[in-house]
Amino acid sequence: MCYDVIILGGGPAGLSAAIYARRACRKTLVLEEKPLCGGQVLDSHEVDNYPGVPGVSGFELGERLKAHAEKLGAEFVSAQAAKAVLGGAVKEVEAGGKRYEGRSLILATGARRRELGVPGEKELRGMGVSYCAVCDGAFFRGKDVAVIGGGDSALEDALFLARGCRKVYLVHRRAEFRGAKILQEKVENTENIELVRNRQAASIGGEGGRVSCLELRAGSGSERLDVEGVFIAVGAEPNTDLFKGQVKLDQAGYIAAGEDTKTSVEGVFAAGDVRTKQLRQVVTAAADGANAAASAERYLAREDA
Ligand code: NAP
Numbered sequence: 001m002c003y004d005v006i007i008l009g010g011g012p013a014g015l016s017a018a019i020y021a022r023r024a025c026r027k028t029l030v031l032e033e034k035p036l037c038g039g040q041v042l043d044s045h046e047v048d049n050y051p052g053v054p055g056v057s058g059f060e061l062g063e064r065l066k067a068h069a070e071k072l073g074a075e076f077v078s079a080q081a082a083k084a085v086l087g088g089a090v091k092e093v094e095a096g097g098k099r100y101e102g103r104s105l106i107l108a109t110g111a112r113r114r115e116l117g118v119p120g121e122k123e124l125r126g127m128g129v130s131y132c133a134v135c136d137g138a139f140f141r142g143k144d145v146a147v148i149g150g151g152d153s154a155l156e157d158a159l160f161l162a163r164g165c166r167k168v169y170l171v172h173r174r175a176e177f178r179g180a181k182i183l184q185e186k187v188e189n190t191e192n193i194e195l196v197r198n199r200q201a202a203s204i205g206g207e208g209g210r211v212s213c214l215e216l217r218a219g220s221g222s223e224r225l226d227v228e229g230v231f232i233a234v235g236a237e238p239n240t241d242l243f244k245g246q247v248k249l250d251q252a253g254y255i256a257a258g259e260d261t262k263t264s265v266e267g268v269f270a271a272g273d274v275r276t277k278q279l280r281q282v283v284t285a286a287a288d289g290a291n292a293a294a295s296a297e298r299y300l301a302r303e304d305a
Pocket of ligand 1: 044047048049116148149150151152153154156172173174177178200201233234235236279280281282
């Protein structure tokens with residue numbers, strides 16, 4: 001059996017693409033490696049910038065998007081894609097030991113948090129070093145933690161952790177944060193968040209196999225924060241490993257595609273955080289999904305003719 005559209009990734013881009021593909025009555029499969037849909041939005045405690053649903057939790061938004069696509073008849077398989085063959089009229093994807101065929105493919109695999117690359121990070125991962133405040137924050141109730149980064153993710157993580165932790169150090173390598181002003185104001189007005197600006201994380205120290213401190217570099221000097229958790233939020237990297245060598249990537253490693261989401265391969269479209277774009281938000285991912293499904297529909301209609 002050959003699907004009209006196979007969508008890799010069940011985040012806002014992939015799910016929006018599924019909604020639009022189903023409204024075009026195309027046989028649609030969504031492959032998502034995680035048991036829950038939503039992608040990176042699952043890491044957001046609260047999403048306050050998706051129109052119409054102020055303050056919705058990332059979990060609820062993911063569930064709602066999936067329910068919408070399911071109601072319209074999209075099929076879902078929860079399995080990690082191990083291989084994808086993009087070229088040719090029939091695209092092939094291997095996932096969970098099975099092989100799926102599609103006439104078109106929408107790559108909506110998103111991005112993952114980047115590693116910081118300091119000593120102690122790898123060794124103490126899961127033992128106090130985390131990349132997801134919403135997933136792991138509860139383990140640090142009443143404790144002192146540090147968040148590293150200056151973008152939306154770091155600001156959101158700091159605000160989320162401040163609800164349960166005793167103290168949150170927000171460590172940023174510059175004086176200016178790049179995250180949304182509204183989040184900056186909230187952070188500045190939160191009593192148990194201490195801003196540590198112009199400091200570069202140098203290493204993460206441990207005791208008894210668990211995080212016990214964060215060493216910082218400040219000019220030629222150094223400082224130490226006694227913390228039991230270090231949350232790293234220093235940007236994202238696109239999930240493109242499966243497609244490397246098959247599709248054109250931009251200099252930063254994102255899939256090169258414009259607003260029409262067309263990639264360098266016929267019948268293959270890229271939507272959401274994995275695509276070259278200016279603004280990576282849920283709302284732009286959803287818009288990409290719609291565009292990708294529309295481009296796929298035009299492609300399929302041409303092939304059908
Ligand atoms: P980001 O916007 O790329 O910010 C990464 C931050 O980490 C920057 O402040 C950067 O510092 C810092 N950084 C990078 N490498 C570092 C290093 N080696 N050492 C120390 N600091 C380092 O990443 P993000 O916050 O993960 O956000 C990714 C995208 O998702 C953005 O487009 C963001 O707007 C979006 N997002 C949106 C929401 C929302 O709207 N609710 C929530 C989360 C994420 P510099 O500033 O000095 O470069």
